[in-house]
Amino acid sequence: DADMALYRAKASGRNSLRFFDPVMQLEINRRSQLERKLRDAISLHQLELYVQPQISSDHQYVGMEALLRWHDPVEGFISPADFIPVAEASGLIIPLGDWVLRKACQILAEWSKVSGMENLTLSVNISPRQFRHLQFIDYIDSCLKELEVNPNHLELEITESLLIEDIDQTIERMNALRQRGLRFSLDDFGTGYASLSYLKLLPLNKLKIDQSFVRDVLIDVNDEAIVSTIIALGQSLDLAVIAEGVETHEQAALLENFGCHVYQGYYFGKPAPVAEWQKIISEIRAVHK
Ligand code: C2E
């Protein structure tokens, strides 16, 4: 087999046979290189936080999602879908996640003084390893206090992967944060392995329909069934529902028909620097005055 070179390795004095997979080795090299670059990027402040609006069916901006952007001077744009797993595996997600949380609180502190922005929630993605970190709650407390942020405006997006282990600790931590006024949404809902019975145990505020179901909702009857079921589930569990990845008016109209009234996606606006969205929103307000 051309891809699989069988070779003999003398490891710790014993003869052992190993399969060497060059493709896997390439992936390992790529990851460790990315890890080194990410470590540098964090200390050189090469990462930026973009925001993408969340809009209600009555055309109000209700919130924004904070999304990391990494522009490498040599390689160009590197996707969070590539570097977040590396950050999670290496532990870099702790300093990175702390930076995102502090930045998010700075943004909220600024919005509280800007007409038209003062009621927006800011959603922040939280990785499982970050959520489980011992200092997670203390860190949030110190950011909120230092920057004088209303905790009601900070929403944490968690995923079903958080529910795979230590569900009791997850619920306990969520409750502690809910008591402070923070909100929780379950991101990428429907793509994980969590049992539906967890949904009623978790102190959630919102379900976020994964974009993979929204993409073909108009042409795939299975996706249509999944989307309408998630919306009905949200209604019966008294959870807000938001659809992500909405790219067309027709998708939004169908979602609205099914009873989903908040959307996020390219049709309503792409992720962009905070200043850009702030400008757009204040211009809209000026027109409506
Ligand atoms: P996510 O939290 O599910 O974020 C939604 C993703 O969908 C974002 O990708 C966003 O840019 C993209 N998106 C929004 N609207 C549309 C649309 O209409 N069509 C399509 N095709 N895509 C749309 P992005 O920014 O590349 O982020 C990918 C993932 O990386 C996020 O998925 C999230 O899981 C993770 N991520 C991003 N920022 C952070 C962060 O600060 N911390 C952590 N832990 N994870 C992050």
Ligand code: MG
């Ligand atoms: Mg998200």
Ligand code: MG
């Ligand atoms: Mg998502």
Ligand code: MG
């Ligand atoms: Mg996603």
